[in-house]
Amino acid sequence: MNSWLISITELMKLRDAKTLSNTFINSFTKTLDITKCLTIELSDSGRELIYQSENNDIFSWSVLDFDVPFSHVLQEGRHKLIPQSDLAYWQNNQDFKILISSLGNGETCLIYPLPCAKESSPSLIVIFGDAIKLGQVAVAPEFKLYIEAYATQWELLKDLKKVGLEKESLSETLTTERQVNQRGKKLLSLSTSLIGNSSAMLDVKKKIVVAAESPLSVMIHGETGTGKEVAAKAIHQISDYNKGQFVAINCSAIPENLLESELFGYEKGAFSGANSYHAGLIEQADGGSLFLDEIGDMPTHLQSKLLRVLETKSFRPLGGKKELTSNFRLISATHINLKEKVKSKEFRPDLYYRLMQCPILLPALKDRKEDLELLSEYFIDQYNESYQRDVGFLTKQSLEYLKKMDFSGNVRELKSMIELSCSQVEDGQPIALSYISDNSNALSLFDFNESVNHIGNLTEILDDFEFKVIQERLNKHSGNKTKAAKSLGIPLRTLTYKCQKLEIS
Numbered sequence: 223m224n225s226w227l228i229s230i231t232e233l234m235k236l237r238d239a240k241t242l243s244n245t246f247i248n249s250f251t252k253t254l255d256i257t258k259c260l261t262i263e264l265s266d267s268g269r270e271l272i273y274q275s276e277n278n279d280i281f282s283w284s285v286l287d288f289d290v291p292f293s294h295v296l297q298e299g300r301h302k303l304i305p306q307s308d309l310a311y312w313q314n315n316q317d318f319k320i321l322i323s324s325l326g327n328g329e330t331c332l333i334y335p336l337p338c339a340k341e342s343s344p345s346l347i348v349i350f351g352d353a354i355k356l357g358q359v360a361v362a363p364e365f366k367l368y369i370e371a372y373a374t375q376w377e378l379l380k381d382l383k384k385v386g387l388e389k390e391s392l393s394e395t396l397t398t399e400r401q402v403n404q405r406g407k408k409l410l411s412l413s414t415s416l417i418g419n420s421s422a423m424l425d426v427k428k429k430i431v432v433a434a435e436s437p438l439s440v441m442i443h444g445e446t447g448t449g450k451e452v453a454a455k456a457i458h459q460i461s462d463y464n465k466g467q468f469v470a471i472n473c474s475a476i477p478e479n480l481l482e483s484e485l486f487g488y489e490k491g492a493f494s495g496a497n498s499y500h501a502g503l504i505e506q507a508d509g510g511s512l513f514l515d516e517i518g519d520m521p522t523h524l525q526s527k528l529l530r531v532l533e534t535k536s537f538r539p540l541g542g543k544k545e546l547t548s549n550f551r552l553i554s555a556t557h558i559n560l561k562e563k564v565k566s567k568e569f570r571p572d573l574y575y576r577l578m579q580c581p582i583l584l585p586a587l588k589d590r591k592e593d594l595e596l597l598s599e600y601f602i603d604q605y606n607e608s609y610q611r612d613v614g615f616l617t618k619q620s621l622e623y624l625k626k627m628d629f630s631g632n633v634r635e636l637k638s639m640i641e642l643s644c645s646q647v648e649d650g651q652p653i654a655l656s657y658i659s660d661n662s663n664a665l666s667l668f669d670f671n672e673s674v675n676h677i678g679n680l681t682e683i684l685d686d687f688e689f690k691v692i693q694e695r696l697n698k699h700s701g702n703k704t705k706a707a708k709s710l711g712i713p714l715r716t717l718t719y720k721c722q723k724l725e726i727s
């Protein structure tokens with residue numbers, strides 16, 4: 223009796239079902255000196271009896287399969303003692319036959335039902351051993367007590383596990399809800415910088431939020447002026463990298479050797495003119511985001527160096543002896559088809575795949591004309607705030623006119639047109655059709671797509687553009703500089719200076 227009590231106390235201390243089951247079987251086998259003991263469980267559905275052997279072989283029987291003694295014991299709720307000679311009668315069922323032959327060859331089998339057997343709980347105990355001993359055990363009150371203690375403890379652990387799982391799932395639900403909430407907030411915060419509610423832009427914004435959550439490299443693809451840099455800044459702002467800087471460079475705007483020293487930095491004396499240590503953009507971007515615009519124009523030897531930085535997070539400034547580390551997120555952008563550059567071997571395929579971890583395509587403005595109204599309103603507000611003006615919104619006709627344009631220069635073109643129109647309209651007045659149509663013609667003097675593709679010198683092209691706009695405005699106001707300056711929203715002094723610089727008479 224004493225040893226049973228000790229064993230029961232041991233069982234009560236256990237908090238894990240598997241250990242409980244093993245301890246029960248081990249102490250049982252040892253105390254009674256029996257050959258083998260195993261437990262058979264009811265499946266989740268309650269329709270099958272399952273035994274998993276130590277070798278992980280699974281045996282299963284339907285609870286309605288009366289070819290095996292298990293179903294009888296379960297149904298009657300009474301133990302069954304089967305002498306070795308009688309086991310031969312129960313050999314129709316293949317699983318039972320294999321089980322018996324692998325376990326208790328030549329011995330008596332006691333099958334004992336567990337009290338309160340429910341779904342997915344041990345429901346039967348099967349013991350093989352000496353016939354006389356098993357006969358005594360089967361009716362011993364201590365044995366019954368021990369079995370009951372085991373079954374009760376098993377049920378308790380099962381309930382505790384259920385409560386634990388419920389808690390876990392509740393906390394998972396809360397985490398998911400928190401994540402959804404945070405995503406919603408981030409999505410909302412984008413609406414102040416990345417304007418557009420068209421479904422195409424909403425898709426872009428969702429991708430931006432997802433990209434911001436990971437440290438993966440982001441590649442933004444889109445025609446010129448679609449807002450690639452705006453999107454890159456937005457990713458930076460809503461990501462964990464916002465604690466560091468947003469560092470940007472346009473790879474096509476500066477000569478090859480300058481791009482290298484700008485990116486990697488240099489030690490004093492690395493080349494003539496390197497008078498002091500210069501921290502490169504990679505170093506400056508540590509903890510933040512590095513934005514490489516027009517990455518397709520990066521020379522191949524720099525592509526290899528960049529790939530190494532991305533893979534090792536370390537780099538060496540020009541002329542430097544020490545490796546430095548920088549942990550930044552790379553955001554790159556291109557308006558060309560980079561895959562074509564990979565095919566023509568101008569762009570390294572390994573770098574291409576490294577950059578494309580999170581690709582985002584910004585749609586052309588002509589494919590999301592629903593955004594025209596919101597974008598125009600945003601640019602008018604921006605203009606009013608910058609110049610302390612009070613220009614009204616577009617008239618209905620102006621908006622209709624904009625909707626018919628194809629905007630090869632995308633949002634940048636719209637912004638220029640709106641700003642130009644704002645500079646011409648009186649305070650309190652809306653932007654009438656005549657301004658929009660005139661300005662779209664004026665701006666088309668500078669045919670965006672064509673010109674942009676051939677830009678070799680940005681300063682020259684901007685001077686040329688300014689020249690044409692000022693000339694046109696002076697003509698409109700019969701050479702009156704005061705009126706022209708006011709209509710362009712710039713001080714007379716600035717206009718006079720520009721006229722001198724651009725040699726406008």
Ligand SMILES: Nc1ncnc2c1ncn2[C@@H]1O[C@H](COP(=O)(O)OP(=O)(O)OP(=O)(O)O)[C@@H](O)[C@H]1O
Pocket residue numbers: 415416417418444445446447448449450451452453515557633634637
């Ligand atoms: N969705 C937008 N919301 C607000 N402003 C925008 C948006 N898209 C573009 N812009 C504005 O349009 C101009 C061009 O945007 P941006 O420089 O980001 O375009 P881009 O695609 O990077 O151009 P490029 O290919 O020429 O470098 C900027 O003045 C920017 O502020």
